[in-house]
Amino acid sequence: MSERDYRRSTFHGFKPYVAGKPIEEVERELGLSIPIAKLASNENPLGPSPKAIAAIQEILPRLHLYPHDDSWYYRQAVARHHGVAFEEVFGAAGSVEVIELCAHVFLEAGDQVVTSEKTFAIYTLATMKAGADLVRVPCRDRYWYDLEAIRARITPRTKLIFLANPNNPTGTWFSRDAFDAFMESIPEDILVVYDEAYCHYITRDDLPDAWAWLQKGRDVLILRTFSKSHGLAGLRLGYAVGPARIVSGLIQGRTAFNLSSLAQAAGVAALEDTEFVERSRRFNAGEMAWMGEALQDLPVTVPPSQTNFYLVDTDRDAQVLFGELQKRGVIVRPMGGYQMPHAIRVNMGLRAENERFVEALGALLR
Numbered sequence: 001m002s003e004r005d006y007r008r009s010t011f012h013g014f015k016p017y018v019a020g021k022p023i024e025e026v027e028r029e030l031g032l033s034i035p036i037a038k039l040a041s042n043e044n045p046l047g048p049s050p051k052a053i054a055a056i057q058e059i060l061p062r063l064h065l066y067p068h069d070d071s072w073y074y075r076q077a078v079a080r081h082h083g084v085a086f087e088e089v090f091g092a093a094g095s096v097e098v099i100e101l102c103a104h105v106f107l108e109a110g111d112q113v114v115t116s117e118k119t120f121a122i123y124t125l126a127t128m129k130a131g132a133d134l135v136r137v138p139c140r141d142r143y144w145y146d147l148e149a150i151r152a153r154i155t156p157r158t159k160l161i162f163l164a165n166p167n168n169p170t171g172t173w174f175s176r177d178a179f180d181a182f183m184e185s186i187p188e189d190i191l192v193v194y195d196e197a198y199c200h201y202i203t204r205d206d207l208p209d210a211w212a213w214l215q216k217g218r219d220v221l222i223l224r225t226f227s228k229s230h231g232l233a234g235l236r237l238g239y240a241v242g243p244a245r246i247v248s249g250l251i252q253g254r255t256a257f258n259l260s261s262l263a264q265a266a267g268v269a270a271l272e273d274t275e276f277v278e279r280s281r282r283f284n285a286g287e288m289a290w291m292g293e294a295l296q297d298l299p300v301t302v303p304p305s306q307t308n309f310y311l312v313d314t315d316r317d318a319q320v321l322f323g324e325l326q327k328r329g330v331i332v333r334p335m336g337g338y339q340m341p342h343a344i345r346v347n348m349g350l351r352a353e354n355e356r357f358v359e360a361l362g363a364l365l366r
Helices: 023-030 050-062 072-082 095-106 121-130 147-152 176-185 210-215 244-253 261-271 274-295 318-327 351-365
Strands: 089-092 112-116 133-137 158-164 191-195 220-225 238-241 309-313 343-347
Touching (some): 023 318, 050 261, 072 089, 072 238, 072 261, 089 244, 095 121, 095 220, 095 238, 112 121, 121 133, 147 176, 210 220, 274 309, 274 351, 318 343, 318 351
Parallel strands (some): 112 133, 112 158
Antiparallel strands (some): 089 238
16 A cells, blocks of 8 residues: 655645634533533624624525625625725735745745744644745743834745734734834835734724835735624635735635635625624623733732733643643633743633633642
């Protein structure tokens, strides 16, 4: 029997992305019959956008038909929402698809990608799969993007820079002034992928306006997702807005029919559901304030966050905490894969779920 490994060589050097554990898997593995609070994947505890649900129900009788391959109505809705041209919008199966396509379409062996050390893992995995060289720049003060240090690592081979703001998994951010200085200092022929998945949860007024740099004609690709504030993580839906020639490249590299009919219809409706997004924002702000105060009573380090989650750094093995919390019916995310072996990430759930987490964590740490 053949033992040939058919993978490209670039697939030999890394492990695939590890997602947060589903509720059903924890129930099956541990035999739990108690309610389980999943606080691991930064999902919206309020559920999906009601307008999106109604749009999905309307499209169900037509599932025997293929979706629009170019996502025309969805892209038009996004273009109207942001006041940009149709050709500047790419409809994606979540922002992850855009990140993967950026690597697949734009990178070659010898190209260089620069990003932060403790940031979204897909940036690293996509770059490695493309066979490009990756530079991961250490954080400032453990948890913060260091844009000056990222600028210092740019070389003539740098083709793409991934920036997450606010950042996952730390929850921290960089300011408008810092970003503007960064953009003014870097070569204009570098593609800056600006991932603002958590933009609807921001409560400060000093974060960057990446859209202004796009309007100036810079090569900025802005990523948005419906998985967070719109509550549509299970549909896999997002988009990118950028220069038409860059969007054209993404379209060229995508899979045919990359967005289902359900996702396209839900996206058009969810864009109009500003009431639900505002309710999600208000709810999240309240729970973040409550949990931030509650965590002050525990022996942990918690950097400030402009997202729907906190990074909780402890003096314990995060993998052990992860396992013990599961036994108590709480799923969080251990951060060992992000070079933070004592940290866990916890997103906001309903108040009762958040209380269970704080109580369980406190008992374990004591």
